[in-house]
Amino acid sequence: MRVISFFIPLVLLGIAAVLLGKGWAHWQASSELVKRTELTEGTIVRMAPYLGGKLGKGSSLVYFPVVKFTTADGQEVVFEHQESRRADHYKPGDRVPVRYQPSDPQQAVIATFASLWAIALIYAVSGFLLLLFGGWFLRRAMEPSPSSSQDDII
Helix, strand or coil, X not given: CHHHHHHHHHHHHHHHHHHHHHHHHHHHHHHHHHHHXXXXXEEEEEEEEEXXXXXXXXXXXXXXXXXXXXXXXXXXXXXXXXXXXCCCCCCCCCEEEEEEECCEEEEEEXXXXXXXXXXXXXXXXXXXXXXXXXXXXXXXXXXXXHHHHHHXXX
16 A cells, blocks of 8 residues: 555656656747747738548648748748647738748748747646645655554554
8 A cells, every 4th residue: 555655646746757848848949949030020811721630520620820921131931830720710911920040931930929838838837736746645645644653552
């Protein structure tokens, strides 16, 4: 029984470590993206539909925003953002922040807070909560149980 009481907290702490590590990796990737790219404003041209998943019951229609923007040196670029959205999320004509690499403007992304930082924050918050729960369970597992202290008296 004692081994099981330590197993669950240690598993939670292990999962917490993985989630915190993934959060940190995503945060670093977004930070690097912000450092090495230029910020401009783009316009949604259209929402490109694609059939997601396998054909059949599991398939669904997803949409990828197609964005047009102008680089600092005046080059006009059209790119398809690689994160799918609902059809009504963006409408043609909507203005969006865009980050692009000056050396290769086709390597561009819509730079909203959610697209840059949300995944990192979700991993970090999840990892932190599991760290708290795992630590609390581990502390409880390390406390002497009341039944063992009564056995010592008898």
